[in-house]
Amino acid sequence: MTLDQLRVFLAVAEREHVTEAARVLNLTQSAVSHAISMLEAGCGLSLFSRIGRRIELTDAGRLLQVEAQAVIARMAALKARMADFAGLGSGVLNLHASQTIAGYWLPGRLMAFRALYPGVELRMQAGNTAEVCRSVREGHATLGLIEGEVDLSDLRCETVALDRLLLVVAPFHPWKNTPPQTVPELVGSDWILRETGSGTRGVLENVLRGSGMTVGDLSVLMEFSSNEAVRAAVEAGGAATVLSASVVAGSLEAGLLHAVPFLLPERRYVLVSCPQRDPGPSGAAFAAFLTGGG
Template identity: 50%
Template sequence: MRVARPSIFVDRCGMTLDQLRVFVAVAERRHVTRAAAALGLTQSAASAAIAALEKRYGARLFDRVGRGIELTDTGERFLPEARAVLKQVASALNVLEEIADPAHGSVAIAASQTIANYWLPRRLAAFQEAFPGVRLDVVIGNTRQVEDAVAEGRADLGLVEGPIRHTELIRRLVDRDRLVLVVAAGHPLPSAKEAGRVDLRSVSWVIREAGSGTRAVLEELALRDGIKVDDLAISLVLPSNEAVREAVEAGAGATIISEHVVAASLGSGRLQSVPIDLPRRDFSLLRHPDRYASSAARTLTERLTDRSRDVLLSHN
């Protein structure tokens, strides 16, 4: 038997969980319509929930700017508290659901782009087939955003590429990724300094935003050569792997990127790889040691890490 999920929670002031969910969804998306769609509500219902909160407490949570909305100072202060309440309620429900049926529950997952788009989907599909009663909620960000989500309790599990800053998190290897330096077909190749190395300053670079795994690799290569990323010729900074790939295919410059992302483009000849020695990049699973892990989260962790020993041996 599955434990019924309460639709509302009323405190002594009359605030409901549904209102908190709407507030957080709107705050994260900065858009009422998209938030309503994500929650399965009408736009009018979402707007009414926000209006009820603001009227009840006499506080403006959002400023309406043109067609968009922005959090007010009050909204910014309220957001982490609202997230904390929802997280605590979700944890309580997970405990009850696990007691009622260990094969049910939900797992909040944050994953960086390469993992989320190319490595994770088939593995989650296989897990869902084995455990159809478990709901998997996935959000995508860069490595910094993912580790922050795990550290702050907004995600039960995180999956990232490369090093992390939050040393308190438990990190387990799940796979390794091969990186490649690519340019468009027919594009001049970067000048070689020596075998396996290129002159980084001779390249026009297309890169991801700060905090992404592939940018961190370029930063490490630059540091090895005694220079900073800001010293390089950066033509474009883009927010996704796919945007980077498309720009490089169009001749905007070179990039360092996961082979997963450009495999089809290399195979079709739209891109060419440049011979360079690049480090293999770890795909790691993150969890917080002090936060409750449901049976569903533990089972998913075991499924995603059961190949880690084979991965280590095959790449050593």
């Protein structure tokens, strides 16, 4: 039983005439008769009664007519849904992003994308850089957005922005007046840091590594998995930290933090995807939107 056979059957059932159905379908009469014969053979039932030169539906034929109409209608609806999906009239985009991007850089861009494609459902989850990369590798996220430099050899990567990092302390910290001049001088303060696996922490680790040091050489009082918790702890105490300029902008303006003039490298915001998986229309459109190709 095929869709084409069902379409032929419905045309004959509607007209109760093989020749008329053949004309409407632009088929030969023999092709229509063959399709009906194949359908009856497949069902093991007679679908039409032949009464002289007329045909009429049997009870089995009337049952099949109702069901076939439902099948053809469902197929038409499916084709419409798939066309809608391909045209970004519908769909779901699972997006994972690291904390700084998710909290500060991404929300406005998600709203702009949704204005372009209101039918696409956006599902965003925040984590640290390592967690986001793992989600993309395992297929839990269609796309990921991360900060910092990690091993991305198995992922497709595109830089979508640059981020400026700042060394910040509370206004009463000694570094406000006597800032460190070299990396080894960073041991002269207590520290509050993001957790291991964070892109923000990774930048500091790379800076230390360049001078033969590790985080273990610093006096780390606490670690948090939240930018806001790190910022609040530094505002309240005498420790230092490194955070994105976007995270501390409000605190700097309010005088709750002081930016220490210590040069830190810019870091990339990177869009990551799995090269073995199709991102689908919504994923491809969002990637093009972020990279300027859409």
